Amino acid sequence: MNLDIAGMVETMWGAAKQPLGNAATAAEPFAKSQFTNIAQTVAQIAAGVPTGQINEQQAKYLLSIEKHATETALLTVEGLGIVAAESAINAALGAVTTLVNTAVGFALL
């Protein structure tokens, strides 16, 4: 059985990018390369079952490891989005520090 790896990656990315909002573009290179690794491994497992290299029970455990890997990659994407948002907020605040401090006449920010 041949799985469409590129199609799997796009499906995974399609599901992952929505909650990311504006951070999706920044997280895309990491997410897509990780999803590609995972999709290739899932395809290896799927190919090993009909040839008898892997039985159904073994495939179940190996796929479960890939599910954990996918979840961990999604958590990283989420974390990268938070770090990006945090940097944007701090940069925005940093940019108005002089303006605000000059306006109030003391070091408020």
Added chain:
Amino acid sequence: MLSNFPRALSLALVCFALAGCTVHLIMDYDPVLDQSITTAQSQTETFLSQLDSEAGTPAAAYSANTTFYVTMEAELRTLQTRAQSEPKSSIVVKQVTELQGSFTDLQNLHKLDGDKGLGHLEITTARSGLESEFLSMLTLQLALKNRLNTPATTAMAPTVSH
């Protein structure tokens, strides 16, 4: 997440004004945690390489390798406790939980194969999944480390072995 950006910016401005602080939405970088993840990966890679080279021999049987699983369980529990002790660490805590799940799967797979030990394809695919997990965890650690310089959100994950 970023749709609340204006509100978050307003809150951050208040925080700045009241406390003169920078905004922290996620845990600080913890070098001990980072190093522990790297050590766990190194031990895992050594274990899987050894199993692969001993495939088909009594040394590769599950019963001959239980010490690795006991050791790794203890190390991941320690990692989990360390992560839980940090504020705003829920993402990293969840990542450690996922990693624990993968090691449970690996142990169950090894148990299933019993005296025969893990086959080459099983080792290759399990290794690939575990490497993906370690890579994801270390990528986030790197972003936390570099957060004050350049956010690592454009980092490309290197290809893992297949």
